[in-house]
Amino acid sequence: MHDIRAIRDNPDAFEAALNRRGLTGLTAQILSLDEARRARIAAAETAQAAQNKASKDVGAAKARGDDAEFERLRALVAQTKADIARQQAEAADLDGQLRDLLLGIPNLPLPQVPDGRDEDDNVELRRWGTPATPDFTPREHFEIAGVIPGMDFQTGAKLSGSRFVVLKGAVARIHRALAQFMLDLHVDQHGLEETWTPVLVLEDMMLGTGQLPKFGEDSYKTREGYWLIPTAEVTLTNTVHGDLLDQTALPRRMVAHSQCFRSEAGSAGRDTTGMLRQHQFEKVEMVSITDAETGLAEHDRMTRCAEAVLEALELPYRTIVLCTGDMGAGARITHDLEVWLPGQNRYREISSVSYCGDYQGRRMNARYRPTGGGKPEFVHTLNGSGLAVGRALIAVLENGQQADGSVTLPAVLHRYLGGATRLTAEGALD
Numbered sequence: 151m152h153d154i155r156a157i158r159d160n161p162d163a164f165e166a167a168l169n170r171r172g173l174t175g176l177t178a179q180i181l182s183l184d185e186a187r188r189a190r191i192a193a194a195e196t197a198q199a200a201q202n203k204a205s206k207d208v209g210a211a212k213a214r215g216d217d218a219e220f221e222r223l224r225a226l227v228a229q230t231k232a233d234i235a236r237q238q239a240e241a242a243d244l245d246g247q248l249r250d251l252l253l254g255i256p257n258l259p260l261p262q263v264p265d266g267r268d269e270d271d272n273v274e275l276r277r278w279g280t281p282a283t284p285d286f287t288p289r290e291h292f293e294i295a296g297v298i299p300g301m302d303f304q305t306g307a308k309l310s311g312s313r314f315v316v317l318k319g320a321v322a323r324i325h326r327a328l329a330q331f332m333l334d335l336h337v338d339q340h341g342l343e344e345t346w347t348p349v350l351v352l353e354d355m356m357l358g359t360g361q362l363p364k365f366g367e368d369s370y371k372t373r374e375g376y377w378l379i380p381t382a383e384v385t386l387t388n389t390v391h392g393d394l395l396d397q398t399a400l401p402r403r404m405v406a407h408s409q410c411f412r413s414e415a416g417s418a419g420r421d422t423t424g425m426l427r428q429h430q431f432e433k434v435e436m437v438s439i440t441d442a443e444t445g446l447a448e449h450d451r452m453t454r455c456a457e458a459v460l461e462a463l464e465l466p467y468r469t470i471v472l473c474t475g476d477m478g479a480g481a482r483i484t485h486d487l488e489v490w491l492p493g494q495n496r497y498r499e500i501s502s503v504s505y506c507g508d509y510q511g512r513r514m515n516a517r518y519r520p521t522g523g524g525k526p527e528f529v530h531t532l533n534g535s536g537l538a539v540g541r542a543l544i545a546v547l548e549n550g551q552q553a554d555g556s557v558t559l560p561a562v563l564h565r566y567l568g569g570a571t572r573l574t575a576e577g578a579l580d
Contacts, residue, residue, distance in 0.1 A: 151513040152252050154184055167258040170265055170474045176255060183248040190241035194234050201230040253357065254364045256479035257509040263483050266473025272486070273473070278457065279466030281490045286553040290493030291544045292424045295555025297321055299577035301425065312422070313414065313429045320579045324546065324559065325432075327566035329407050329539045332434040332459055336536055340455045342405035342436060347385035349409050350376040355388040358514040360480035370411050378411035383533040386437035390516040390529060397521045400529070401440035401448055405536065408433065425540050426498070432539040438532040441518060442508070445530040446483075449505040453485045456501045456536045463560045465545050466490040468497055482507045487537075489545040500541045503534030547573075 157164045157180055165177040264273045292301055300321025306314035317325055336342040356362040356377050361369055361384065370378040379385060386404045395402075410433050421427035436455060440448050453469065460467045472484040481504035488497035511517070511528035519526055550558040555575035564571055570579035 151509065152255060152258075153512065154180070154248070154252070157181070158184065164258070168255070170259055170263075171256055172267070172475060173255075176251075180248065180251060183244055183251065187241055187244035187248060190237045190244060194237035194241060197230050197234045197237060201234060250363070253362075253513070257482050257506060259474045259477065260483045260505075262471075263477065264471065264473045265475075267475040268473075269476050271473040272470045272476055275469045275471055275485070277466070277468040278461060279464070279490070281466045281492065282549065284492070284551075284553070288492035288495075288548060288551060290424055290491075291547045293493070294547060294551050294557065295575045296557050296573040296577050297547055303425075310429075313427065315425045315428065320573055320577055321543075321547075323567060323579065324563070324573065325539060325543050327563050328463075328542050328546065329432060329434060330566055331462075331562055332536060332539070332542075333405065333407055335459060335462065336405040336434070336436065336455060340403075340405075340458070342403045342455075345386060345389075345404045345406045347382055347389075347406055347408065349379050349385075349411070351379055351384055351388070353377060355384055355391065358388050358391050359384050359510050360513065364479065368413055370413060379408065380412045381410050381433055381533075381535075382406040382408040382435035383437055386435060387439070387510055387531050387533065388514060390439050391514040393516050394526055395439075395516075395518040395529065397441055397518045400518060401438050401444060404437050406435050406437075407539075408435065424544070426544060428540060434536050434539060436503075436532075436534045436536045439516075440530050440532065441520075442527060442530055445505055445507065445532065448532055449483065449485070449503065452532055452534045452536075453487075453503045456487055456503055456534055459537050459542075460487060460489060460500070462562045463542065463546060465542075465549055465560075467500070472502075478502070478504060480504065480506050480509055482509070485534075489541070491545060491548050492551070493548045498541070500545065501535035501537050504532065506531045506533070 152164075157177065161177050161181060168174070168176055264271060266272065291297055292303070300317060300319045302316040302318060305316045309316070333344060337344050350372070353362065353375065356369070361380060369380050372378070386406055389404070390402070410431050412429060414427060414429060436452055438448050438452060457467070457469065467487050467489045470486050470488065472486055477484050484502055484504040486499050487501040487503070489500040491498050508528035508530055510531045516529045517526040518529055546560060547557050550560070552558060557573040559567065559570065559572055567579055572580050574580050
């Protein structure tokens with residue numbers, strides 16, 4: 151959410167930033183609503199002052215025995231009272247319109263974010279690892295012989311419909327091992343606090359992190375009014391919803407492994423085979439709550455935390471910075487990590503790490519007291535996948551596949567798999 155005072159003070163800069171997002175004309179609409187709202191508030195205050203004076207005069211007229219003046223003033227008080235109520239109601243309506251408009255406007259990109267319309271305009275920052283060049287044609291994850299017995303899309307569809315899968319046996323154990331490894335790495339080496347949170351949240355929590363009101367169709371809502379989280383970013387970030395923190399307690403770094411739910415409303419026809427894009431999936435999510443001074447440094451740190459997971463799993467990847475047209479609505483800057491998938495012969499997203507500035511802090515009314523004194527400021531927030539577990543499973547299976555249909559597993563997973571080093575072509579751990 152945006153600060154209306156900042157927009158009033160520098161409307162040209164705000165409009166220019168929105169133009170980079172491909173949005174035009176919103177600043178004039180905002181200022182028009184704001185001006186009308188403030189005019190109603192001022193009119194109500196003027197009328198209130200007139201009412202207060204008339205109320206005193208009523209008493210004086212009655213004391214003098216001036217019945218005519220008494221009746222005139224009493225009628226004036228009633229009329230003024232109705233006028234105040236009307237002006238206040240109009241101000242409240244305009245305030246609601248302004249709030250709804252501001253809630254739906256995306257965050258402003260930082261100057262260093264490249265301009266662009268879509269993913270073709272993203273800019274690569276670096277690469278790690280070299281994709282293997284096997285002497286056979288790599289298969290996609292769901293086509294690998296050793297994977298087929300443990301990745302059951304038919305039963306998933308029978309239970310829940312399309313875009314669901316049932317994992318079994320060795321494949322399910324590898325999936326679990328990946329999540330456990332990621333948590334251990336982030337807690338033991340990166341200093342994040344392991345956190346377990348609900349997957350059902352109140353609507354205010356979805357508003358707080360920006361999933362609502364604009365992107366409600368991408369999430370699931372229960373009949374009771376709860377929302378299923380699309381990522382633990384929602385719950386971890388909202389742990390400070392409405393709080394006033396001490397700056398000395400920042401940054402607050404958290405990590406959670408959770409089920410996630412997305413309707414994929416905007417992805418009809420995309421990635422319909424395999425488990426790359428599911429309605430229910432698991433992620434290990436990182437969130438940092440910090441202050442204005444350290445937010446960007448924290449973004450670089452969080453990116454490195456996610457990169458470290460891929461490097462430990464020996465998975466080639468590249469890090470890109472998203473352009474203004476491809477960046478999520480809540481972000482000021484986003485780094486995407488794209489892992490190499492031999493079966494698709496391309497890099498695919500496995501993590502997005504975003505710095506949101508005070509955009510979410512303002513929506514949540516989450517603030518901190520500066521150490522040096524002064525009025526409270528809104529917290530700055532960051533979030534990033536560390537990593538998407540299902541996509542990590544896909545990458546491990548595809549990059550480790552062998553010509554005979556077996557899969558060589560990364561060394562860091564061996565201790566989580568009872569010492570097993572490979573998935574056999576028959577679908578067993580060995």
